[in-house]
Amino acid sequence: MVMQRWDPFRDVRQMEDMMNRFWRGSPGYRDGNEDWNILLDVIQKKDDIVVKASVPGVKPEGIRVTVEDNVLTLRAERKPETESPDVTYLLQERPTGSFYRALRLPDTVDTGKIESEYENGVLTVTLPKAEEKKKQQIEIRVKPSESKK
Numbered sequence: 001m002v003m004q005r006w007d008p009f010r011d012v013r014q015m016e017d018m019m020n021r022f023w024r025g026s027p028g029y030r031d032g033n034e035d036w037n038i039l040l041d042v043i044q045k046k047d048d049i050v051v052k053a054s055v056p057g058v059k060p061e062g063i064r065v066t067v068e069d070n071v072l073t074l075r076a077e078r079k080p081e082t083e084s085p086d087v088t089y090l091l092q093e094r095p096t097g098s099f100y101r102a103l104r105l106p107d108t109v110d111t112g113k114i115e116s117e118y119e120n121g122v123l124t125v126t127l128p129k130a131e132e133k134k135k136q137q138i139e140i141r142v143k144p145s146e147s148k149k
Contacts, residue, residue: 008103008104008105008106009042009103009104011104012102012103012104037099037101038053038054038055038074038076038099038100038101039053039054040052040053040054040101040103042103047128047129048126048127048128048129049105049106049109049126049127049129050124050125050126050127051072051074051103051124051125051127052122052123052124052125053074053101053122053123053124053125054121054122055074055076055118055121055122055123056121057078057094057121058076058077058078058121060118062076062077062078062079063075063076063077063118063123064076065114065116065123065125067105067111067114070104070105070106070107070109070111071102071103071104071105072102072103072104072105072114072125072127073100073101073102073103074100074101074102074123074125075098075099075100076098076099076100077097077098077099078094078095078096078097078099079096080096105127108129108130109127109128109129109130110127110128110129110130110131111127113128114126114127114128
C-alpha cells in the first residue's frame with residue numbers, strides 16, 4: 001500500500017468530477033468546455049496559501065468571497081453587455097450569469113485574517129496560516145527517595 005499526502009483540494013476536485021459525471025446525460029446538461037468555470041491556481045507558501053482565480057470580464061462589485069465552516073466560496077456574476085431587443089448575437093461564446101467555486105480549507109488557515117484583491121481579471125485571495133502551537137517542554141521533577149531505616 002502506498003501512502004499519499006492528504007490534499008484537501010484534490011478531494012474537492014474529485015467530488016466536482018463525480019458530480020459532473022452524475023449530471024452528464026441529463027437534459028440541459030452542458031459540457032464543462034461550454035460553461036464558464038472559475039479557474040484556480042492554489043499556491044502554498046511558507047506563511048500563506050494563495051488562491052488565484054481567473055474572472056475575466058467581471059467587475060469587482062460582481063465578485064463575492066466568503067468563508068463559512070472552513071469553506072472558501074468564490075461567487076462571480078458576469079452580466080450581458082447588451083439587453084436590447086433589437087440586438088441579435090451572431091456568435092456568443094462568452095457565457096453570462098452567476099458562477100461559483102468552493103474550496104475546503106485546511107485547519108491551519110487563520111480565517112480571521114483573509115485578504116483579497118482584484119487586478120486585471122485575476123482575484124487573489126491570501127489565506128494566512130495560523131501560528132502553530134509551539135511544543136511545550138514539561139519539566140520532570142524527581143522526588144527524593146526516602147532512605148530505608
